[in-house]
Amino acid sequence: MNTSSRFAFAVHVLALLSLQEGVPLSSEMIAGSVNTNPALIRRLLSMLADAGLTTSQLGAGGGALLAKAPDEITLLQVYRAVDDAQLFAMHREEPNPACMVGRHIQVVLRGIIDEAQQAMEASLGARTLADATADLMRAERALERKRRSHG
Amino acid sequence: MNTSSRFAFAVHVLALLSLQEGVPLSSEMIAGSVNTNPALIRRLLSMLADAGLTTSQLGAGGGALLAKAPDEITLLQVYRAVDDAQLFAMHREEPNPACMVGRHIQVVLRGIIDEAQQAMEASLGARTLADATADLMRAERALERKRRSHG
């Protein structure tokens, strides 16, 4: 279904910015970590800026900055900033109103889909960018330990 | 993100079949209610049959049938039968392993995405086709009442 990696990219970008602690990071540098194109990163940053999650500083030495503290950015905000919120699509054409199922299926589906969507969003809403970066640090420390013990 | 209406179509089709109570329904008739093409319905039915939710009867008077009782078909089974289970995509290209975030972001994202996906699936898993058809009947009765009172 969803083939967009924008959410994954966005979390990646925001994690980078949260480790910068106020020092602007250029789209060129970000693209180097994500392994993609600077222009694509700038487009993504535009969406994040529209959502109030980042700001940008023009000119030499400029780049992107977090607009909020990492523990005030939920992953739900990130998701909504960069991904269309529609998890499942309804019928494109109207179902046949002469049929009992056709008359009511969309109302019933709306309830089902909304509930599933809300469950998913509640999960994302319960985590912040700070949680994600904490996980990153934990993974890095684990790797360090492994490297030391294996010589 | 997801632009596929296959889940919506599938619930629609299964609701029709559950009201048939054992009488086969042709793809032609189903397509008439969904308002689409019979061949597309047959493609959808192939997926549902692969998942063990429907069977088909060839020949004159044939058509599709439910393979299970409606209260034994969860909407999660339907979703998995017709939709690719991947809610969010990861990075297509590997992130830069020379960067701390690049090294670990995918593991962290995996945890986030899996949890969100499981929350969504739990919601779908808690409802059966029988629940959906009960909702349909309820909506129809409400419409009947409205019609009677408004003349």
Added chain:
DNA sequence: TTAAATGTAATTACTATGGTTACACATTGT
């Protein structure tokens, strides 16, 4: 004033999807 960086438009390629036509094959019913 020069270099750096953003913001955005335009373009290309790819993939998923819905829609449609066509047809071989199986099955029913007479």
Added chain:
DNA sequence: ACAATGTGTAACCATAGTAATTACATTTAA
């Protein structure tokens, strides 16, 4: 036996969303 019915599937087209890329005007810091 055979005609009618219906499935199953392949092939094809159009559309839409996305990533990737190039290009360039604009802004800003040093």
